[in-house]
Amino acid sequence: MCNCLNETLVEITERITDTLSSDADKSTLNVEYQNQFLRFDGKENNVMIGVSFDYYKIKKDTTRAKNKTKGNVNLAMSYCPFCGDKYP
Numbered sequence: 001m002c003n004c005l006n007e008t009l010v011e012i013t014e015r016i017t018d019t020l021s022s023d024a025d026k027s028t029l030n031v032e033y034q035n036q037f038l039r040f041d042g043k044e045n046n047v048m049i050g051v052s053f054d055y056y057k058i059k060k061d062t063t064r065a066k067n068k069t070k071g072n073v074n075l076a077m078s079y080c081p082f083c084g085d086k087y088p
């Protein structure tokens with residue numbers, strides 16, 4: 001498996017570090033992908049594409065609920081988004 005995600009994260013970290021204000025404690029900087037998971041299915045590509053959705057439920061009196069119901073699903077990528085190599 002290629003190392004593009006890790007290499008890209010290093011580059012992003014460097015860019016973010018360069019843009020931090022002078023009062024930032026750079027030793028506390030933590031940069032990570034938002035949808036990174038520990039996988040138990042043996043696959044190594046652990047960064048997912050996040051898809052969020054929301055909708056209103058219809059109450060029993062047939063009026064629409066006041067608040068939205070929210071959810072999300074994560075899609076595993078079959079190919080590297082940077083170099084196009086197929087993930088094992």
Ligand SMILES: [Zn+2]
Binds near residue numbers: 084085
């Ligand atoms: Zn790659």
